[in-house]
Amino acid sequence: MIRILLVEPLTLLRGALAATLAQEDDLDVVADLGTLDPALDMARAVSPDVAVVNIALLAGDGLATMARFAAEHPRCATLALAGPDESVLLNRTLGLRVDGVVSTQAAPCELVRGIRRLARGERVVDATLAVAMVTAPRSPLSPRELNVLTVAASGVPSTEVAAELHLSPGTVRNYISAILRKTGARNRLEAVRLAESAGWLA
Numbered sequence: 001m002i003r004i005l006l007v008e009p010l011t012l013l014r015g016a017l018a019a020t021l022a023q024e025d026d027l028d029v030v031a032d033l034g035t036l037d038p039a040l041d042m043a044r045a046v047s048p049d050v051a052v053v054n055i056a057l058l059a060g061d062g063l064a065t066m067a068r069f070a071a072e073h074p075r076c077a078t079l080a081l082a083g084p085d086e087s088v089l090l091n092r093t094l095g096l097r098v099d100g101v102v103s104t105q106a107a108p109c110e111l112v113r114g115i116r117r118l119a120r121g122e123r124v125v126d127a128t129l130a131v132a133m134v135t136a137p138r139s140p141l142s143p144r145e146l147n148v149l150t151v152a153a154s155g156v157p158s159t160e161v162a163a164e165l166h167l168s169p170g171t172v173r174n175y176i177s178a179i180l181r182k183t184g185a186r187n188r189l190e191a192v193r194l195a196e197s198a199g200w201l202a
Helices: 011-022 039-046 061-072 084-093 108-119 127-135 143-152 158-165 169-183 188-198
Strands: 002-007 027-033 050-054 077-082 100-103
Touching: 002 011, 002 039, 002 108, 011 027, 011 108, 027 039, 039 050, 039 061, 050 108, 061 077, 077 084, 077 108, 084 127, 100 108, 100 127, 143 158, 143 169, 143 188, 158 169, 169 188
Parallel strands: 002 027, 002 050, 050 077, 077 100
Antiparallel strands: none
8 A cells, every 4th residue: 555645735636636546446645734844744643655745835945844854754755746837846856855746737547657656666757847847947047146146135235145145245246246147137136036037046
């Protein structure tokens, strides 16, 4: 029996998914949650084999939560449910021990097949989502430049950005100049908006 932890924020969809999976003789939904935060404690209690998670929950702090989940429960495979417009987030999550992705537009049998493959130790990547990930816009910014822009996105002056990142104000100005050049933005605010719309900022 494959034990499943289901994490989906939409109550109606979560119920439909749980009912669909429960029809399979070899699948058992041992818990279903609407948010990711309780998943760590729940997984300790129910020992799932596969966690099925809506990828929207992995944005922002969800990425860190998912990384902790993977570290604490290495025997539990993670399957993300995602749409084709979430390619940037998909690229991030696949680097954080997410073992497979299935499209939210896939037939129920595809989800069932993906869960079974993950339980066997295989990796699962939906073909349509793979194409979306390959064609997603890549960030031209270095990890350090993204750090600077992330802090700058809060609207604080460069001196505060420098203090938070333990850099000199001159170094921050150099980073901002490089960011503007690489993104083609006219100012810091426009660079932040471009990066947020492209999904480059966590």
